[in-house]
């Protein structure tokens with residue numbers, strides 16, 4: 242046995258930027274967590290902005306035989322493998338359990354196979370197929386699904402028997418995901434599910450208040466669009482004996498407040514799955530940029546309060562595919578390879594045959610390199626006279642942040658088509674007198690602007706707002722109520738900066754007319770408007786604004802249909818000290 246390493250080993254990589262370090266710690270009998278800490282990672286998947294970096298967690302479990310659960314991101318090759326070798330001779334690892342094949346967890350599988358070509362890879366059937374393409378070398382494998390087990394036997398020192406039960410968890414958030422439950426320690430390894438992008442030395446959820454916003458944000462971006470799949474997986478989890486810890490693949494492990502996190506997942510997913518109407522967002526897993534683009538669209542749909550079902554054309558069987566597509570209110574489809582393999586060809590055939598005349602349909606470029614032309618796909622989708630939900634999303638270069646923003650906004654437009662009737666009904670439901678009384682609340686008139694990133698990664702947004710109020714003196718702070726389906730909402734996360742442009746009494750009509758237009762997805766909302774760039778951090782100052790405040794988001798309070806965003810004011814100036822702010826008087830409370 243190798244000499245024991247210190248309880249926490251922290252090695253900083255050779256480069257000063259970005260900061261990478263490793264952490265190793267025992268978490269239960271015969272069980273070691275090896276966490277790769279990526280302190281500065283600022284982008285992940287879709288347009289998912291990271292504020293607190295992330296971690297990639299792997300685990301070593303020693304019974305009579307030994308299993309490693311997941312590896313790490315390729316960027317940790319120089320430090321993760323040596324740390325693993327300090328723990329164990331890689332040749333002595335019998336099994337590598339692969340929770341799913343996303344590169345941030347599977348990036349070092351090829352390296353591990355070089356060190357130990359005999360290791361048996363235990364994963365879902367789909368994951369093993371994907372890995373064959375990823376590692377380009379033969380390997381021993383065992384495909385597992387719900388109800389199957391892997392027994393590592395009893396550790397001779399601790400006397401604990403490590404017997405793994407597997408649970409299929411497709412779409413959480415990759416099509417090939419499995420959870421593994423160790424009966425010996427009560428630890429459930431879930432990788433992406435229940436995770437969060439949060440990098441700190443805290444191995445466990447010791448401070449739930451600190452991590453709750455990131456836990457929620459992660460759920461919304463990655464799990465919300467798969468809410469039905471979350472509930473299915475949780476049903477399988479309910480049949481397990483008591484879970485002591487959820488060992489996630491990103492962020493701190495969940496142990497001290499387990500029921501809190503589980504209750505959150507259950508209630509958020511139940512809320513999202515109530516009702517029958519949903520959009521089927523199809524994608525071809527691991528083809529071009531399909532995974533991420535489909536997630537951006539799904540996230541946009543979800544923001545509008547409509548339900549989404551992500552459907553992997555490669556991994557969903559014919560019967561299920563036919564049902565998922567046929568029963569959807571709207572169907573979004575990627576371009577598929579011009580020369581698909583026989584299975585994919587069959588899936589595309591099933592998909593087209595399952596479409597119904599009254600559905601909304603739309604398509605997006607997978608940008609896979611050799612796709613069917615998007616107009617051909619659009620034409621095939623509307624063969625029965627289906628309605629177009631949004632213009633085909635053409636992607637002409639490797640997708641950048643702006644493309645993901647466009648996908649998200651197109652998704653929100655589609656979601657709003659489906660929730661329109663519900664929104665109008667809710668507006669009409671207000672009691673008449675109450676409605677009129679509420680309408681006597683008045684506010685100023687403002688345009689919120691935000692801009693992030695540079696060049697092709699730049700994203701920007703603007704919206705007219707009147708639900709704005711000063712909320713603190715010291716430091717000066719304001720609140721803005723932002724509807725959950727606003728495009729600009731994505732740019733108003735904690736620590737993001739934005740500008741509140743205060744409109745003048747005699748000078749606001751033009752600006753209102755401009756910013757209240759309906760903009761197509763991804764449109765530049767500032768074209769044709771005078772802006773003073775560089776005046777404030779966070780967004781353009783409008784040349785015709787009376788005053789501006791440069792703000793930084795500190796907190797977001799979730800209301801039923803709006804986020805109440807509290808921000809501190811860091812900058813400000815007035816163009817005309819004599820002029821008054823435009824005031825917005827209303828008659829009813831069910832409109833702005």
Ligand SMILES: Cc1cc2nc3c(=O)[nH]c(=O)nc-3n(C[C@H](O)[C@H](O)[C@H](O)COP(=O)(O)O)c2cc1C
Pocket residue numbers: 703704705706707708709722723724726727728729756757760825833
């Ligand atoms: C007078 C007025 C005040 C508004 N105030 C707010 C507000 O405070 N919060 C909000 O989310 N939307 C508000 N809106 C709605 C948005 O400005 C507008 O619908 C939005 O820019 C379009 O949505 P999108 O940016 O998501 O495409 C207001 C609209 C009007 C006409």
